[in-house]
Amino acid sequence: MSANIRSLKYLLGWLIAGTRGGPTRAKIIKALKETPLNANQLATALKMDYKTMRHHLEVLEKNKIITSIGDRYGATYFLTLTMEENYVMFEEIMKKIGKK
Amino acid sequence: MEKQMNKRLELGLIIVILVAAAILAAFWALVLRNHQIPGFQQIRAPPHGGFIPGDYQYFYVANAIISTINIALLAILALIYVSIYIKTRSQFTIGLIIFALVFLVQNVTSSPFITSPFGFRAYGLGPFEFLPGMFEFVALTILLYLSIKY
Numbered sequence: 131m132s133a134n135i136r137s138l139k140y141l142l143g144w145l146i147a148g149t150r151g152g153p154t155r156a157k158i159i160k161a162l163k164e165t166p167l168n169a170n171q172l173a174t175a176l177k178m179d180y181k182t183m184r185h186h187l188e189v190l191e192k193n194k195i196i197t198s199i200g201d202r203y204g205a206t207y208f209l210t211l212t213m214e215e216n217y218v219m220f221e222e223i224m225k226k227i228g229k230k
Numbered sequence: 231m232e233k234q235m236n237k238r239l240e241l242g243l244i245i246v247i248l249v250a251a252a253i254l255a256a257f258w259a260l261v262l263r264n265h266q267i268p269g270f271q272q273i274r275a276p277p278h279g280g281f282i283p284g285d286y287q288y289f290y291v292a293n294a295i296i297s298t299i300n301i302a303l304l305a306i307l308a309l310i311y312v313s314i315y316i317k318t319r320s321q322f323t324i325g326l327i328i329f330a331l332v333f334l335v336q337n338v339t340s341s342p343f344i345t346s347p348f349g350f351r352a353y354g355l356g357p358f359e360f361l362p363g364m365f366e367f368v369a370l371t372i373l374l375y376l377s378i379k380y
Contacts (some may be wrong), residue, residue, distance in 0.1 A: 147320035149380035150310060189380055227320045 138212060139219055141193060146223060151167075154178070155186050159220060161210070162196060164209035282354045290352065293360040294342045296367055301341065303370040304334040310377050337366075 146152040157176055161167065167175065173183040187207055190196045195213050198205040209217070231267055278280075308330035315323040344353065352359055 143320075143322040145380070147314065147318045148311075148326055149377050151380055152314060153317045166373060175316035223320075223322075227318045 134218060135216055135219065136210070138216055139223075142220060142223055145189070145193060145195065147227065151186055151189070154182075155190060158183075158186055158190065159195065159213075160224075162207055162209050163214075163217060166206045168200075168204055168206050172207070216222070274355065282356070285356045287356055289355070289357055289359040293352075293363055296360055296363040297337060297341045298343070300363060300367055300370060301334065301337045303367070304330055304337060307370070307374055307377065308334060310374075329342065339345055 145150075146156050156177075158172060161172060161175055169183050169187055170180060172178075172187070173180045187196065187211070191207070194210055196207050197210045198207045200206050203225060213220070308327060311323055311326045312329055314320075315327060342352070
């Protein structure tokens with residue numbers, strides 16, 4: 131389990147601080163922690179382009195950070211169980227990242 | 231507590247492996263040098279006649295091109311990481327910036343455009359002159375792709 135957490139931490143590091151779309155993805159994770167939303171709602175809430183939002187959701191879903199229920203376009207997204215259980219770790223990473 | 235122990239054990243193991251690899255390589259190189267085993271060129275002198283079959287000029291031209299592309303790739307990578315750092319101020323990104331910069335220096339110091347003005351040049355390497363750089367190019371392309379596309 132501890133190894134699993136460590137790999138999640140490393141993965142989050144890459145997805146947030148190692149790639150260009152990172153800061154946006156951090157916002158998405160935060161929003162989904164509060165309430166599950168679909169791509170359209172997320173795009174509106176974060177004032178983002180719908181296509182960009184879909185791209186980020188795809189990346190996060192592929193990396194098992196979030197998961198979805200429903201058909202492709204109306205799907206509701208929420209955090210995976212592992213991510214929920216280790217949300218503190220995400221907060222720690224965000225704390226280290228000076229808000230900008 | 232147990233987790234910390236595991237981490238220390240892991241770090242210790244890594245250091246032991248690295249030291250063992252260094253000792254083995256040094257031992258191997260020294261022994262081969264002293265016994266003059268054919269096929270292992272330790273002494274830095276051209277062979278009799280100065281001709282090494284299969285050592286074509288094209289390989290060196292290829293290396294000059296590939297290594298320059300690699301330098302460009304690393305400069306782009308470093309810039310991307312700097313732009314991410316400006317947005318995130320993350321320690322993780324600092325690590326990536328240092329990685330890209332050090333790798334950049336490594337490539338610059340081995341570039342023929344830098345080594346030849348100092349009067350040094352590679353010789354007798356054959357295709358092994360450009361092969362490492364070519365694989366490095368593949369690796370860097372993947373890293374750049376992941377950093378941009380994601």
